[in-house]
Amino acid sequence: xxxxxxxxxxxxxxxxxxxxxxxxxALGGTGPGESIIVKVDxxxxxxxxxxxxxxxxxxxxxxxxxxxxxxxxxSMVSSDCPNGLCVAAGSTNEAGKAIxxxxxxxxxxxxxxxxxxxxxxxxxx
Amino acid sequence: MSIDALAxxxxxxxMSTAALLLAAGIMIQGIEAVYLPPMMIPGxxxxxxxxxxxxAIILFxxxxxxxxxxxxxxxxxLITGTFLSTTYIYxxxxxxxxxxxxxxxxxxxxxxxxxxxxxxxGALVHNLTQLTLSIFILGHIGIVSLLPWLLxxxxxxxxxxxSLVNIVGPRLGDLGLFGxxxxx
Numbered sequence: 001x002x003x004x005x006x007x008x009x010x011x012x013x014x015x016x017x018x019x020x021x022x023x024x025x026a027l028g029g030t031g032p033g034e035s036i037i038v039k040v041d042x043x044x045x046x047x048x049x050x051x052x053x054x055x056x057x058x059x060x061x062x063x064x065x066x067x068x069x070x071x072x073x074x075s076m077v078s079s080d081c082p083n084g085l086c087v088a089a090g091s092t093n094e095a096g097k098a099i100x101x102x103x104x105x106x107x108x109x110x111x112x113x114x115x116x117x118x119x120x121x122x123x124x125x
Numbered sequence: 126m127s128i129d130a131l132a133x134x135x136x137x138x139x140m141s142t143a144a145l146l147l148a149a150g151i152m153i154q155g156i157e158a159v160y161l162p163p164m165m166i167p168g169x170x171x172x173x174x175x176x177x178x179x180x181a182i183i184l185f186x187x188x189x190x191x192x193x194x195x196x197x198x199x200x201x202x203l204i205t206g207t208f209l210s211t212t213y214i215y216x217x218x219x220x221x222x223x224x225x226x227x228x229x230x231x232x233x234x235x236x237x238x239x240x241x242x243x244x245x246x247g248a249l250v251h252n253l254t255q256l257t258l259s260i261f262i263l264g265h266i267g268i269v270s271l272l273p274w275l276l277x278x279x280x281x282x283x284x285x286x287x288s289l290v291n292i293v294g295p296r297l298g299d300l301g302l303f304g305x306x307x308x309x
Contacts, residue, residue, distance in 0.1 A: 001291070004237040008245060012280055020273040042264035098267050107265055 033095035033110035036074050038067065041105045050074065050093060050110070060104025067108055074108055076101065143181070143189055150177040150197040155204045175247055176286040176293070178224055179231075179240060183294055187228050194220040211262055215255050223251035240294055241287030248283030252276065 038046040040060050048054065053070045055077070065079040065086060075091030076099050086101040095112025154174035161171065174197060181193045198220045202213040227247040235243060252275040260268050 001241050001288070002237060002239045004234075005239050005241040005245075005287075008238065008242050009280060009284065012245065012249065012276065016273050016276045016280070019276060023270050023272055026269075039265075042262075098265070100263075100265070100268070102259075102263075105263065107263065 032072065032093050033097075033112040035111050036067075036069065037109045037111055039107040039109065042107075058106055060101060060106040063104050065101050065104055065106050074099070074110060076108070079104065139185075139189075142184065143193065146177055146181050146184075147193055147196055147200075150174045150181075150193065151200045151204070153177060154197060154201045158201055158205050170282075172248060172251065172282045172286065175223070175244060175251075175282075176289045178220075178247070179227065179244060179286070179290045180294065180297065182224075182227055182231050182243075183290075183297065187225075190224055190228060191221060194224045214262075215258055218258055219251040219255045222254045223247040226250035239287065240290035241284055244287030244290065245280060245283035248279035248286070249276065252279045 033050055035047060035049045037044055038048070038058055040058065045058060046056070048056075048069060050069060050072050055066060055068045057064050057066050063080040065081070066077045068075050068077045068091075070091075073091040073093035076086040076089065079086050079101055081101050081103040083103070086099050086106070089099045092099065092110060095110055098107055098109040100107050151174075157171055157173060178190065178194055178197075181190045185193075195217065198213070198217040199208070202208040202210075202216060205212075207213050207216075224247070226249075227243050230238065230243045230246045256268065256272060256275055260266055
């Protein structure tokens with residue numbers, strides 16, 4: 001490793017640190033949402049209000065996810081995708097946030113009222 | 126020097142060396158794709174096959190390198206059953222663009238930078254390509270929140286692969302693979 005390698009790595013590390021803050025600030029939460037939109041492959045499959053508790057199964061590209069709305073928040077309760085990141089994402093009720101299952105191409109977005117929207121669509125975990 | 130020996134070698138020697146590297150790349154990426162558990166971050170992987178791409182960059186020109194990565198991505202997708210799926214598109218574009226980036230960095234910045242620098246650039250371009258592509262494919266800007274994690278991963282794997290090539294690259298000649306052919 002040369003000195004320039006180390007310089008490069010340090011620069012990228014600084015960029016990483018900065019990007020944590022920038023991404024966090026740009027996609028930060030915006031207060032409680034009103035409803036959710038479930039998209040499969042970018043196409044809206046379902047719209048639901050956050051106020052009414054319900055559970056539904058959505059079929060995606062390579063399997064299905066169970067989505068639960070309870071206590072004004074949405075969560076993926078189970079999924080047959082290999083990594084289960086969507087389930088691990090927990091529940092959210094913040095407008096602009098989203099739960100994503102990449103293998104199944106399922107995106108659950110929390111939509112806020114017009115006033116609580118900052119123009120950013122979603123945050124993925 | 127081994128690399129000059131290859132430049133002067135017969136077409137048969139070049140072809141067999143290229144085939145050897147391709148086989149190694151397919152093996153490594155295939156095993157990684159099939160047996161390695163998915164990482165905590167979607168899309169993050171070791172990218173160990175990238176070190177083979179770097180050997181190809183050392184030994185060959187850009188045509189052979191781009192052919193190498195395209196054939197590797199295609200072959201691995203056939204093994205894992207993802208040929209022509211979105212996974213394949215991610216894999217192919219990431220591999221091609223990172224190879225182009227590494228070719229350019231190797232051509233103009235190798236010397237001041239070691240293979241670690243070249244590899245880090247490759248890993249960064251690979252991950253940024255896939256992130257950009259996933260934003261378009263999923264139609265969802267929120268995926269940007271994965272950016273910091275993917276950059277961290279690119280740094281780690283890029284440094285690891287580069288260190289490996291720092292060790293292996295200068296010793297390519299010692300393998301006896303790239304020596305003279307006429308004694309056979």
